Amino acid sequence: MSMELSHRVQSLTPSSTLAISAKAKELRDMGHDVIGLGVGEPDFNTPAYIIQAAKKAMDEGLTKYTASGGIIELKKAIIEKFTNDHQLAYTTNQVIVTTGAKYALYALCQVLLNDGDEVIIPTPYWVSYPEHVKLAGGEPVYVEGLEENDFKITKEQLEQVITNKTKALIINSPSNPTGMMYSKDELQALGEVCIKHNILIISDEIYEKLIYSDDEHISIAQLSNELKEQTVIINGVSKSHAMTGWRIGYAVGPTNIIKAMTNHASHATSNPTSIAQYAALEAYANKRENEKINAEMREVFSARLDAFYELIQSIPGITCEKPKGAFYIFPNVIEAAKLNGFQTVDEWVTALLEEEKVALVPGSGFGAPNNVRLSYATSMELLEEAAKRIKRFVLNNQ
Incomplete structure (x- = not known):
């Protein structure tokens, strides 16, 4: 039985984030070393004091x-x-x-x-x-x-x-x-x-x-x-x-x-x-623990931003304004894409993932087709390796 879906659902735009994530997972499942910079969440675990409060609520029957x-x-x-x-x-x-x-x-x-x-x-x-x-x-x-x-x-x-x-x-x-x-x-x-x-x-x-x-x-x-x-x-x-x-x-x-x-x-x-x-x-x-986790996250993300921003800025054909918050940078990569022979940034992102195994989110999904979103909610080691791979991809495909 084939039932026609509602116009509301049919009007939805598929998530570009999920599409890249699916492709990255497919490559990982094949045994490739994929670095994902598409994640939209902190790479910290929930603080212990919060987890304990949830356990206490369960023990007290607040369910x-x-x-x-x-x-x-x-x-x-x-x-x-x-x-x-x-x-x-x-x-x-x-x-x-x-x-x-x-x-x-x-x-x-x-x-x-x-x-x-x-x-x-x-x-x-x-x-x-x-x-x-x-x-x-x-x-x-x-x-x-x-x-x-x-x-x-x-x-x-x-x-x-x-x-x-x-x-x-x-x-x-x-x-x-x-x-x-x-x-x-x-x-x-x-x-x-x-x-x-x-x-x-x-x-x-x-x-x-x-x-x-x-x-x-x-x-x-x-x-x-x-x-x-x-x-x-x-x-x-x-x-x-x-x-x-x-x-x-x-x-x-x-x-x-x-x-x-x-x-x-x-x-x-x-x-x-x-x-x-x-x-x-x-x-x-x-409040004490609240301020502590906020300060810790700001310190870690700020250090990553400073280092990763400089690395991305050094890649030919990529320009970027330094962000002030969140945990993303949003560089313009259209010149890099053209240098590498691609008509669109989406094509460039796909080729980068296939060749260098770095997953970025194309800016087209955010209404900015010349840009890409890179999350620095991952370790400094992986950010440095990702920047190295992106630079190699740009230089090797000129």
């Missing part, structure tokens, strides 16, 4: 259903985090704990968008943003963050694409895939445009704790009461506490939106995993 929006203790810990980090005050009915930050974004699009509503997405973008919009019947509207402006959009660019169908703007700072950050003045300028046109701001701040420059992470919601009331912040413990597999994210924002998201969750997921919620509670509540 039942919870409220759909999350346990009240975790909501209060999230509220305290925003008070301490951004001097932002929220109440528990302005917080929803979700099955990963990805589901928070998905549920937000589901409760916000009607067919034909437009969401402005700066490019390069995280691969799931447009898919979430499309699954809700919305239309992604892309605005190019120019490389010479550190891949960030301006208020003038934003003004040009606003229509009477525009419902929201997505901001991701620090960014996946570029690692770049918006400054306070840049956020203020974008925020003023959104207030003027009554556009909701969706601020994805999942990488806020992974910053390696003197720049401070600014949440657009902290710039004014007006902006706070017009912003939904998406965050979670996946990147900050090496808890990707625990699937705990959250959203904070206007009460009516959070209530609608909670109703959606009650039918979609019932609730986030109870044990993982108690683990996340400990991640935030144990």
